[in-house]
Amino acid sequence: RHAFTGGEAIGEDTFVFYRALGVKLRQLYGQTEGSAYTAMQSPDEVRLHTVGRPLPGVDARISDSGEILLRSGSIFAGYFGNDAATAEALEDGWLRTGDAGYIEPDGHLVVLGRVSEVVHTAVGERYIPNYIENRLKFSPFIKDVAVLGKGRDRLAAIVCIDRETVSHWAELRGISAISYADLSQKPEVLQLVGEALRRVNATLPEPLRLRQFVSLHKEFDADDGEITRTRKLRRNVVEERYAPIIEAIYGGQRSVAVKAQVVYETGETGVTERELAITEV
Known part of the structure:
Protein backbone atom coordinates (compact mmCIF):
# COMPACT_ATOMS: atom_id res chain seq x y z
CA ARG A 1 0.00 0.00 0.00
CA VAL A 118 28.71 23.57 1.76
CA VAL A 119 30.45 26.35 -0.18
CA HIS A 120 29.50 29.99 -0.66
CA THR A 121 29.08 32.37 -3.55
CA ALA A 122 30.61 35.83 -3.51
CA VAL A 123 27.49 37.23 -1.85
CA GLY A 124 27.35 34.47 0.77
CA GLU A 125 24.68 32.21 -0.74
CA ARG A 126 25.16 28.64 0.51
CA TYR A 127 25.06 25.70 -1.86
CA ILE A 128 26.41 22.18 -2.27
CA PRO A 129 27.84 21.58 -5.76
CA ASN A 130 27.37 17.81 -5.49
CA TYR A 131 23.63 18.20 -4.85
CA ILE A 132 23.11 20.20 -8.05
CA GLU A 133 25.46 17.94 -10.02
CA ASN A 134 23.57 14.82 -9.01
CA ARG A 135 20.26 16.34 -10.03
CA LEU A 136 21.72 17.32 -13.40
CA LYS A 137 23.04 13.79 -13.93
CA PHE A 138 19.52 12.45 -13.52
CA SER A 139 19.21 13.55 -17.16
CA PRO A 140 20.13 10.68 -19.51
CA PHE A 141 21.94 13.20 -21.73
CA ILE A 142 24.43 14.34 -19.05
CA LYS A 143 27.18 11.96 -17.97
CA ASP A 144 29.30 14.24 -15.81
CA VAL A 145 29.16 17.84 -14.69
CA ALA A 146 31.09 20.27 -12.53
CA VAL A 147 29.10 23.09 -10.96
CA LEU A 148 31.06 26.33 -10.54
CA GLY A 149 30.38 29.31 -8.33
CA LYS A 150 32.53 29.22 -5.20
CA GLY A 151 33.46 32.84 -4.50
CA ARG A 152 31.74 33.94 -7.73
CA ASP A 153 28.72 36.12 -8.35
CA ARG A 154 26.73 33.37 -10.08
CA LEU A 155 26.62 29.64 -10.70
CA ALA A 156 27.65 28.00 -13.95
CA ALA A 157 28.55 24.50 -15.11
CA ILE A 158 30.95 22.50 -17.24
CA VAL A 159 28.91 19.66 -18.75
CA CYS A 160 30.03 16.38 -20.32
CA ILE A 161 27.31 14.92 -22.50
CA ASP A 162 26.64 11.18 -22.51
CA ARG A 163 28.19 9.98 -25.76
CA GLU A 164 25.89 7.00 -26.37
CA THR A 165 22.60 8.61 -25.42
CA VAL A 166 23.21 11.92 -27.17
CA SER A 167 24.61 10.20 -30.28
CA HIS A 168 21.46 8.09 -30.54
CA TRP A 169 19.28 11.16 -29.96
CA ALA A 170 21.15 13.04 -32.69
CA GLU A 171 21.01 10.13 -35.14
CA LEU A 172 17.23 9.92 -34.85
CA ARG A 173 17.06 13.59 -35.79
CA GLY A 174 19.48 13.41 -38.69
CA ILE A 175 22.20 15.34 -36.89
CA SER A 176 25.63 14.10 -37.95
CA ALA A 177 28.90 14.50 -36.06
CA ILE A 178 32.40 13.21 -36.76
CA SER A 179 33.52 13.07 -33.12
CA TYR A 180 32.47 13.61 -29.52
CA ALA A 181 33.96 17.11 -29.66
CA ASP A 182 31.94 17.91 -32.77
CA LEU A 183 28.74 16.50 -31.28
CA SER A 184 29.19 18.46 -28.06
CA GLN A 185 29.01 21.80 -29.91
CA LYS A 186 26.03 21.13 -32.16
CA PRO A 187 23.41 23.87 -31.58
CA GLU A 188 20.71 21.24 -31.10
CA VAL A 189 22.80 19.48 -28.46
CA LEU A 190 23.46 22.75 -26.64
CA GLN A 191 19.72 23.36 -26.60
CA LEU A 192 19.16 19.83 -25.27
CA VAL A 193 21.63 20.39 -22.45
CA GLY A 194 20.13 23.79 -21.72
CA GLU A 195 16.70 22.22 -21.30
CA ALA A 196 18.10 19.78 -18.74
CA LEU A 197 19.67 22.65 -16.81
CA ARG A 198 16.45 24.66 -16.88
CA ARG A 199 14.51 21.71 -15.44
CA VAL A 200 16.90 21.58 -12.48
CA ASN A 201 16.88 25.38 -12.15
CA ALA A 202 13.12 25.26 -11.64
CA THR A 203 13.72 23.37 -8.36
CA LEU A 204 16.44 25.69 -7.05
CA PRO A 205 16.19 29.02 -5.24
CA GLU A 206 16.66 31.99 -7.55
CA PRO A 207 20.20 32.90 -6.38
CA LEU A 208 21.42 29.33 -6.94
CA ARG A 209 20.18 28.82 -10.47
CA LEU A 210 22.74 28.06 -13.15
CA ARG A 211 23.22 30.99 -15.50
CA GLN A 212 25.67 29.61 -18.09
CA PHE A 213 27.30 26.39 -19.16
CA VAL A 214 29.98 25.00 -21.43
CA SER A 215 29.51 21.65 -23.13
CA LEU A 216 32.99 20.20 -22.83
CA HIS A 217 34.77 18.78 -25.88
CA LYS A 218 35.64 15.57 -24.00
CA GLU A 219 34.39 13.40 -21.18
CA PHE A 220 35.95 13.67 -17.74
CA ASP A 221 38.53 10.89 -17.64
CA ALA A 222 39.86 8.87 -14.69
CA ASP A 223 43.15 8.39 -16.56
CA ASP A 224 43.51 12.18 -16.62
CA GLY A 225 42.76 12.39 -12.91
CA GLU A 226 39.54 14.36 -13.47
CA ILE A 227 37.35 11.72 -11.82
CA THR A 228 38.01 8.67 -9.68
CA ARG A 229 37.52 5.12 -10.92
CA THR A 230 34.08 5.22 -9.31
CA ARG A 231 33.34 8.43 -11.27
CA LYS A 232 33.52 10.85 -8.36
CA LEU A 233 34.59 14.31 -9.47
CA ARG A 234 38.05 15.51 -8.53
CA ARG A 235 36.98 19.12 -8.26
CA ASN A 236 40.40 20.65 -7.70
CA VAL A 237 41.85 18.91 -10.76
CA VAL A 238 38.93 19.96 -12.97
CA GLU A 239 39.03 23.59 -11.81
CA GLU A 240 42.80 23.77 -12.38
CA ARG A 241 42.81 22.02 -15.76
CA TYR A 242 39.90 24.00 -17.17
CA ALA A 243 40.80 27.33 -15.57
CA PRO A 244 40.82 29.13 -18.97
CA ILE A 245 37.26 27.93 -19.62
CA ILE A 246 36.14 29.01 -16.16
CA GLU A 247 37.74 32.43 -16.53
CA ALA A 248 36.07 32.84 -19.93
CA ILE A 249 32.68 32.04 -18.42
CA TYR A 250 33.05 34.60 -15.64
CA GLY A 251 34.83 37.04 -17.91
CA GLY A 252 31.73 37.55 -20.01
CA GLN A 253 33.03 35.82 -23.15
CA ARG A 254 30.66 34.07 -25.54
CA SER A 255 33.14 31.33 -26.45
CA VAL A 256 36.57 30.02 -25.56
CA ALA A 257 39.22 28.32 -27.70
CA VAL A 258 40.73 25.04 -26.47
CA LYS A 259 43.08 22.50 -27.95
CA ALA A 260 41.34 19.16 -28.08
CA GLN A 261 42.35 15.61 -28.89
CA VAL A 262 39.65 14.01 -31.02
CA VAL A 263 38.97 10.36 -31.72
CA TYR A 264 37.26 9.72 -35.04
CA GLU A 265 34.89 6.85 -35.80
CA THR A 266 37.76 5.12 -37.63
CA GLY A 267 39.70 4.99 -34.38
CA GLU A 268 42.28 7.50 -35.53
CA THR A 269 43.17 10.40 -33.26
CA GLY A 270 44.16 13.97 -33.87
CA VAL A 271 44.57 17.33 -32.16
CA THR A 272 42.52 20.31 -33.16
CA GLU A 273 41.75 23.74 -31.80
CA ARG A 274 38.07 23.96 -31.03
CA GLU A 275 35.85 26.84 -30.08
CA LEU A 276 33.54 25.99 -27.18
CA ALA A 277 30.33 27.96 -26.89
CA ILE A 278 29.47 29.61 -23.57
CA THR A 279 25.71 29.19 -23.49
CA GLU A 280 23.17 31.12 -21.45
CA VAL A 281 20.65 28.98 -19.57
Whole structure:
Protein backbone atom coordinates (compact mmCIF):
# COMPACT_ATOMS: atom_id res chain seq x y z
CA ARG A 1 0.00 0.00 0.00
CA HIS A 2 2.86 2.36 0.74
CA ALA A 3 6.42 2.57 -0.57
CA PHE A 4 9.12 4.96 0.56
CA THR A 5 12.65 5.90 -0.40
CA GLY A 6 15.21 7.61 1.81
CA GLY A 7 18.95 8.09 2.14
CA GLU A 8 20.68 9.15 -1.09
CA ALA A 9 18.25 10.58 -3.64
CA ILE A 10 17.30 8.19 -6.41
CA GLY A 11 17.16 9.32 -10.02
CA GLU A 12 14.10 11.20 -11.19
CA ASP A 13 13.53 8.69 -14.00
CA THR A 14 13.58 5.82 -11.48
CA PHE A 15 11.20 7.62 -9.15
CA VAL A 16 8.78 8.50 -11.95
CA PHE A 17 9.05 4.95 -13.37
CA TYR A 18 7.77 3.36 -10.17
CA ARG A 19 5.05 5.97 -9.83
CA ALA A 20 3.97 5.21 -13.42
CA LEU A 21 3.71 1.51 -12.52
CA GLY A 22 1.22 2.42 -9.82
CA VAL A 23 3.67 2.12 -6.93
CA LYS A 24 2.83 5.07 -4.68
CA LEU A 25 6.46 5.85 -3.96
CA ARG A 26 7.17 8.74 -1.62
CA GLN A 27 10.31 10.28 -0.18
CA LEU A 28 11.09 10.59 3.51
CA TYR A 29 13.91 11.82 5.72
CA GLY A 30 15.28 10.71 9.04
CA GLN A 31 18.15 9.21 10.98
CA THR A 32 18.70 6.85 13.90
CA GLU A 33 19.06 9.76 16.33
CA GLY A 34 15.53 10.86 15.47
CA SER A 35 14.01 7.38 15.91
CA ALA A 36 13.67 6.70 12.17
CA TYR A 37 11.93 9.25 9.96
CA THR A 38 11.10 12.84 10.86
CA ALA A 39 9.78 14.21 7.55
CA MET A 40 7.68 12.61 4.86
CA GLN A 41 5.82 13.48 1.68
CA SER A 42 2.05 13.25 1.92
CA PRO A 43 0.30 11.19 -0.79
CA ASP A 44 -1.05 14.29 -2.54
CA GLU A 45 2.17 16.36 -2.35
CA VAL A 46 4.86 14.27 -3.97
CA ARG A 47 7.72 16.33 -5.36
CA LEU A 48 10.99 15.20 -6.87
CA HIS A 49 13.27 17.56 -4.96
CA THR A 50 11.83 17.60 -1.42
CA VAL A 51 11.38 15.09 1.40
CA GLY A 52 8.01 16.51 2.40
CA ARG A 53 7.04 18.38 5.54
CA PRO A 54 8.22 17.57 9.09
CA LEU A 55 5.86 15.09 10.74
CA PRO A 56 3.36 16.25 13.39
CA GLY A 57 5.22 16.94 16.61
CA VAL A 58 8.51 17.57 14.81
CA ASP A 59 9.96 21.08 14.69
CA ALA A 60 12.53 21.87 12.02
CA ARG A 61 14.62 24.96 11.44
CA ILE A 62 17.77 25.94 9.61
CA SER A 63 20.78 27.21 11.56
CA ASP A 64 22.83 30.22 10.55
CA SER A 65 25.33 27.82 8.97
CA GLY A 66 22.62 26.17 6.87
CA GLU A 67 22.34 23.00 8.96
CA ILE A 68 18.99 21.24 9.46
CA LEU A 69 18.04 21.20 13.16
CA LEU A 70 15.25 18.98 14.51
CA ARG A 71 13.35 18.90 17.79
CA SER A 72 10.69 16.42 18.88
CA GLY A 73 9.83 13.83 21.50
CA SER A 74 11.40 11.19 19.28
CA ILE A 75 14.89 12.71 19.35
CA PHE A 76 17.31 10.48 21.24
CA ALA A 77 18.66 11.33 24.69
CA GLY A 78 22.28 10.87 23.67
CA TYR A 79 25.00 8.39 22.78
CA PHE A 80 25.58 5.73 25.41
CA GLY A 81 28.82 6.33 27.26
CA ASN A 82 29.88 9.20 24.98
CA ASP A 83 29.09 12.54 26.55
CA ALA A 84 31.32 14.46 24.14
CA ALA A 85 29.50 13.15 21.05
CA THR A 86 26.15 13.81 22.74
CA ALA A 87 27.07 17.42 23.48
CA GLU A 88 28.10 17.88 19.86
CA ALA A 89 24.88 16.38 18.49
CA LEU A 90 22.37 18.06 20.82
CA GLU A 91 22.08 21.77 21.46
CA ASP A 92 19.29 23.11 23.69
CA GLY A 93 17.10 20.16 22.74
CA TRP A 94 17.76 20.48 19.00
CA LEU A 95 19.40 17.66 17.05
CA ARG A 96 22.20 18.82 14.79
CA THR A 97 21.65 16.52 11.83
CA GLY A 98 24.88 17.32 10.01
CA ASP A 99 22.81 17.82 6.86
CA ALA A 100 22.46 21.10 4.97
CA GLY A 101 19.14 22.17 3.53
CA TYR A 102 16.41 24.74 3.43
CA ILE A 103 12.67 24.97 4.05
CA GLU A 104 10.45 26.11 1.21
CA PRO A 105 7.75 28.74 1.88
CA ASP A 106 5.06 26.05 2.07
CA GLY A 107 7.00 24.04 4.66
CA HIS A 108 8.57 21.36 2.47
CA LEU A 109 12.08 20.39 3.56
CA VAL A 110 14.86 20.16 0.96
CA VAL A 111 17.97 18.19 1.92
CA LEU A 112 21.06 19.28 0.00
CA GLY A 113 23.79 17.09 1.49
CA ARG A 114 26.32 17.21 4.30
CA VAL A 115 27.17 20.52 5.97
CA SER A 116 30.85 19.80 5.38
CA GLU A 117 30.21 20.07 1.63
CA VAL A 118 28.71 23.57 1.76
CA VAL A 119 30.45 26.35 -0.18
CA HIS A 120 29.50 29.99 -0.66
CA THR A 121 29.08 32.37 -3.55
CA ALA A 122 30.61 35.83 -3.51
CA VAL A 123 27.49 37.23 -1.85
CA GLY A 124 27.35 34.47 0.77
CA GLU A 125 24.68 32.21 -0.74
CA ARG A 126 25.16 28.64 0.51
CA TYR A 127 25.06 25.70 -1.86
CA ILE A 128 26.41 22.18 -2.27
CA PRO A 129 27.84 21.58 -5.76
CA ASN A 130 27.37 17.81 -5.49
CA TYR A 131 23.63 18.20 -4.85
CA ILE A 132 23.11 20.20 -8.05
CA GLU A 133 25.46 17.94 -10.02
CA ASN A 134 23.57 14.82 -9.01
CA ARG A 135 20.26 16.34 -10.03
CA LEU A 136 21.72 17.32 -13.40
CA LYS A 137 23.04 13.79 -13.93
CA PHE A 138 19.52 12.45 -13.52
CA SER A 139 19.21 13.55 -17.16
CA PRO A 140 20.13 10.68 -19.51
CA PHE A 141 21.94 13.20 -21.73
CA ILE A 142 24.43 14.34 -19.05
CA LYS A 143 27.18 11.96 -17.97
CA ASP A 144 29.30 14.24 -15.81
CA VAL A 145 29.16 17.84 -14.69
CA ALA A 146 31.09 20.27 -12.53
CA VAL A 147 29.10 23.09 -10.96
CA LEU A 148 31.06 26.33 -10.54
CA GLY A 149 30.38 29.31 -8.33
CA LYS A 150 32.53 29.22 -5.20
CA GLY A 151 33.46 32.84 -4.50
CA ARG A 152 31.74 33.94 -7.73
CA ASP A 153 28.72 36.12 -8.35
CA ARG A 154 26.73 33.37 -10.08
CA LEU A 155 26.62 29.64 -10.70
CA ALA A 156 27.65 28.00 -13.95
CA ALA A 157 28.55 24.50 -15.11
CA ILE A 158 30.95 22.50 -17.24
CA VAL A 159 28.91 19.66 -18.75
CA CYS A 160 30.03 16.38 -20.32
CA ILE A 161 27.31 14.92 -22.50
CA ASP A 162 26.64 11.18 -22.51
CA ARG A 163 28.19 9.98 -25.76
CA GLU A 164 25.89 7.00 -26.37
CA THR A 165 22.60 8.61 -25.42
CA VAL A 166 23.21 11.92 -27.17
CA SER A 167 24.61 10.20 -30.28
CA HIS A 168 21.46 8.09 -30.54
CA TRP A 169 19.28 11.16 -29.96
CA ALA A 170 21.15 13.04 -32.69
CA GLU A 171 21.01 10.13 -35.14
CA LEU A 172 17.23 9.92 -34.85
CA ARG A 173 17.06 13.59 -35.79
CA GLY A 174 19.48 13.41 -38.69
CA ILE A 175 22.20 15.34 -36.89
CA SER A 176 25.63 14.10 -37.95
CA ALA A 177 28.90 14.50 -36.06
CA ILE A 178 32.40 13.21 -36.76
CA SER A 179 33.52 13.07 -33.12
CA TYR A 180 32.47 13.61 -29.52
CA ALA A 181 33.96 17.11 -29.66
CA ASP A 182 31.94 17.91 -32.77
CA LEU A 183 28.74 16.50 -31.28
CA SER A 184 29.19 18.46 -28.06
CA GLN A 185 29.01 21.80 -29.91
CA LYS A 186 26.03 21.13 -32.16
CA PRO A 187 23.41 23.87 -31.58
CA GLU A 188 20.71 21.24 -31.10
CA VAL A 189 22.80 19.48 -28.46
CA LEU A 190 23.46 22.75 -26.64
CA GLN A 191 19.72 23.36 -26.60
CA LEU A 192 19.16 19.83 -25.27
CA VAL A 193 21.63 20.39 -22.45
CA GLY A 194 20.13 23.79 -21.72
CA GLU A 195 16.70 22.22 -21.30
CA ALA A 196 18.10 19.78 -18.74
CA LEU A 197 19.67 22.65 -16.81
CA ARG A 198 16.45 24.66 -16.88
CA ARG A 199 14.51 21.71 -15.44
CA VAL A 200 16.90 21.58 -12.48
CA ASN A 201 16.88 25.38 -12.15
CA ALA A 202 13.12 25.26 -11.64
CA THR A 203 13.72 23.37 -8.36
CA LEU A 204 16.44 25.69 -7.05
CA PRO A 205 16.19 29.02 -5.24
CA GLU A 206 16.66 31.99 -7.55
CA PRO A 207 20.20 32.90 -6.38
CA LEU A 208 21.42 29.33 -6.94
CA ARG A 209 20.18 28.82 -10.47
CA LEU A 210 22.74 28.06 -13.15
CA ARG A 211 23.22 30.99 -15.50
CA GLN A 212 25.67 29.61 -18.09
CA PHE A 213 27.30 26.39 -19.16
CA VAL A 214 29.98 25.00 -21.43
CA SER A 215 29.51 21.65 -23.13
CA LEU A 216 32.99 20.20 -22.83
CA HIS A 217 34.77 18.78 -25.88
CA LYS A 218 35.64 15.57 -24.00
CA GLU A 219 34.39 13.40 -21.18
CA PHE A 220 35.95 13.67 -17.74
CA ASP A 221 38.53 10.89 -17.64
CA ALA A 222 39.86 8.87 -14.69
CA ASP A 223 43.15 8.39 -16.56
CA ASP A 224 43.51 12.18 -16.62
CA GLY A 225 42.76 12.39 -12.91
CA GLU A 226 39.54 14.36 -13.47
CA ILE A 227 37.35 11.72 -11.82
CA THR A 228 38.01 8.67 -9.68
CA ARG A 229 37.52 5.12 -10.92
CA THR A 230 34.08 5.22 -9.31
CA ARG A 231 33.34 8.43 -11.27
CA LYS A 232 33.52 10.85 -8.36
CA LEU A 233 34.59 14.31 -9.47
CA ARG A 234 38.05 15.51 -8.53
CA ARG A 235 36.98 19.12 -8.26
CA ASN A 236 40.40 20.65 -7.70
CA VAL A 237 41.85 18.91 -10.76
CA VAL A 238 38.93 19.96 -12.97
CA GLU A 239 39.03 23.59 -11.81
CA GLU A 240 42.80 23.77 -12.38
CA ARG A 241 42.81 22.02 -15.76
CA TYR A 242 39.90 24.00 -17.17
CA ALA A 243 40.80 27.33 -15.57
CA PRO A 244 40.82 29.13 -18.97
CA ILE A 245 37.26 27.93 -19.62
CA ILE A 246 36.14 29.01 -16.16
CA GLU A 247 37.74 32.43 -16.53
CA ALA A 248 36.07 32.84 -19.93
CA ILE A 249 32.68 32.04 -18.42
CA TYR A 250 33.05 34.60 -15.64
CA GLY A 251 34.83 37.04 -17.91
CA GLY A 252 31.73 37.55 -20.01
CA GLN A 253 33.03 35.82 -23.15
CA ARG A 254 30.66 34.07 -25.54
CA SER A 255 33.14 31.33 -26.45
CA VAL A 256 36.57 30.02 -25.56
CA ALA A 257 39.22 28.32 -27.70
CA VAL A 258 40.73 25.04 -26.47
CA LYS A 259 43.08 22.50 -27.95
CA ALA A 260 41.34 19.16 -28.08
CA GLN A 261 42.35 15.61 -28.89
CA VAL A 262 39.65 14.01 -31.02
CA VAL A 263 38.97 10.36 -31.72
CA TYR A 264 37.26 9.72 -35.04
CA GLU A 265 34.89 6.85 -35.80
CA THR A 266 37.76 5.12 -37.63
CA GLY A 267 39.70 4.99 -34.38
CA GLU A 268 42.28 7.50 -35.53
CA THR A 269 43.17 10.40 -33.26
CA GLY A 270 44.16 13.97 -33.87
CA VAL A 271 44.57 17.33 -32.16
CA THR A 272 42.52 20.31 -33.16
CA GLU A 273 41.75 23.74 -31.80
CA ARG A 274 38.07 23.96 -31.03
CA GLU A 275 35.85 26.84 -30.08
CA LEU A 276 33.54 25.99 -27.18
CA ALA A 277 30.33 27.96 -26.89
CA ILE A 278 29.47 29.61 -23.57
CA THR A 279 25.71 29.19 -23.49
CA GLU A 280 23.17 31.12 -21.45
CA VAL A 281 20.65 28.98 -19.57
